[in-house]
Amino acid sequence: MSRIALIAGLFLLVLGACGPKTSAIRTEEVSFTSLGDTLHGVLSKPKGKGPFPAVVMIHGAAPATRKNYQEFTRALVHQGVAVLNYDKRGCGASGGVMWYADLNDLGSDAAAGLSLLKNREDIDSDRLGYWSIAQGGWVMHFAHDRAPADFMLGISTPNITPREQIRYQVASVVLENGGTEQFAERFTRYLTGYVDYLRTREGYQAWMREDSLLRDDERMYDLEDFFAFSDLVHREPPSELPPFDSCQVNPSARNLDFDPVNSYASLDIPVLLIYGREDQTLPLRDNIERVLPVAKREGQIQFKAYFHADESMRDQGRFPEGFMDLMGGFVREPGMRIPTE
Template identity: 30%
Template sequence: MPRWLVILGIFVLLSGGKSAAQPAETKLDPNIYDNYLGTYELSSGELLVIGRSQRVLYFYEPSTGLARGLDHAPSSTPALKWFAGPSFQIFSPVQFEIEFIRKGGMIAGLVLLKPGVATQTAKKVPFYREEKVSFRSGDAILSGTLLIPSTKGPHPAVVCVHGSGEQDRNGFGSIIRFVADHFARHGIATLIYDKRGVGGSTGNWANQTLDDLATDALAGFRMLQNRSDINRKQIGLWGSSQAGWIMPKMAAQTNEIAFIISVSGAGAGISVGDQVLYNLEVDLHNAGFSPDEIAEWKQAYRLLYKIVQTGEGTDTSQLEELVRKLQQNPKLSDAIRVNWFLARSNPKIDWKKRDQWFFLYDPNFDALPLWRQYTGPVLGIFGELDGLAPVSEVVPIFAKILASRKNTDFTIAVFPKAHHILMEMETDTPNDNELPRLKRYVPGYFDTMSEWLSRHVTINIDNSQKTLKR
């Protein structure tokens, strides 16, 4: 049945010395730094979680939601002493330090040093085990990690589906890793994997269509179905952002997907083309563009859509003339998303370069009919201040579609003050420029997912309740 949620007492649901830049351009060696990842327990029982992206270690404190990127002083590899700044991707001034403890060549714990607070030591605790896995999808071999609860199987399971861009198994800002850690600690096996051409996977993510991405994720789903320690009838999907287009495409190919959790999902109420136009509008507004200037940019994008759909040989002179005019605006340097295509010095379309987003993704694609066909339960999570989707517009549409299905088991939660990545904003309007300054995940985000899952899957509790309820 549709559910109503009240989060933080606010009605949110419809029925149903360093710079702020990345601290290092060098990729972290997984053979060294994957050993740092996992859950650490303080003597107080409080947990700390270490994750990573391709280049940065990340720190997450489940009790407060605090999340920080970690920098380290130049030193020999492996680096043991790391520093956290005031926010997610700003590393100076230093607010606290972490020093990892090695024992027998492995990371066994960490020391947390916060100003004005007694030094705390946390030991690394195996709430789950990790298994390196690989699976074939077409001509590619995809590499990943399966986080398996320490309790007896077979376990319910989740396949984590990426958002857009070059992402490894841990995701942008370790977002996927933190979700997988949370699920595994709550008794749910979780598959995370590298996109094609990233980490240990072969191929090239940059030339994949949404259908290709769905095929890859579905291959991971099939791999889990063939494992004896996984309950093949309770395997579902978690995905964020672009995954909102990918997951319903997966569900259209099989009726075996047990559930779907969509976080800041694209395709929840508007087409691919309209989603891009919204991203563009928010970006230009925050860069100081006037309504008339924004309208001209949107006109240029609509012309682009029309030309691409008509095909090579179409007259592009009107688009080129408009783009040349728009490129003269000095405020353009403050806009991030227009640089996807139309802000380039040459406004001509390169028809031979087929890995451009407007070739790979059909602007007219609308995921709503596929969502309507899906027969399983759905949890849709949105941030009120998402700069990549018009949340107040799409949530009613998404809820109406889910309620129209034969199975009306869905829940939609909109978290107040939340950014696209479900971290808390300090501004009152959507603004992607705030991303580096975010400080913590919004209260209730992780627990909302695990509590919802506990009502939809069977979790084995044969070791200790404590293990599963962190």
């Protein structure tokens, strides 16, 4: 995995019966406007006239284009689902700058995509939802506030704050590489302290002192592939620091304390959240238990966890048996009950 994807991930911080299979995928170039910028992507559709149930794909933390998530796109289309996969803000052919955006901006982008689909005759406007992965799980709440969907489908969705996910993910990496919980907590404070300084312009001297100490700490030598000091680009004092909106950080770093549980409490649409038990980016039990109490009714928010899958839903490089059928079945029938075994 590339260094920029890893640091972006940290700043996150900073199946039942088979459905209909089609033999062809039709694609159509589309564009739409969000926050004054034009975003470009591809609408992939099954063979036939439709109208088709559809999803808008919402990206994870790293820069992404329509070329990402192709395996998911193909699988959903073969299940009879239309998929809008667009170049993320500032990536590929899309305008804007990802590094200056927050989760709300990305939500506006996804909402604009959903509005585009809602007005098409070949799309079933009563089965139109958001599909997300990782950071996109936060974004889809902001998107739903702007353009309500009929359902949400999330892969490796964080139900904790970005600040809490940084803490968990740093601890996972540090402990796996022989470090201690104390050092993991120290490095977490260093990362989140960087973002807090950019936001408040307070604590500069203390953060720079810790920065110097960590750079010389031998415990960092084995972690340099994961924690790249050079990616923390703003080291100037408060008087020279650009406005927070102009600082280059991952969108989730601008919303470190966003708690999605409050958003789940206001939802009254079907939600399916799918996880891999080998996911090292999320505390799975806490992630599920935080959401269950706020569901409007039994079965409104459902979960599925695959024992040997990781955060990308791979099990030894392959998707779990039934996983793709489960996604397609839920999009076609959002009220379906998900098997737990």
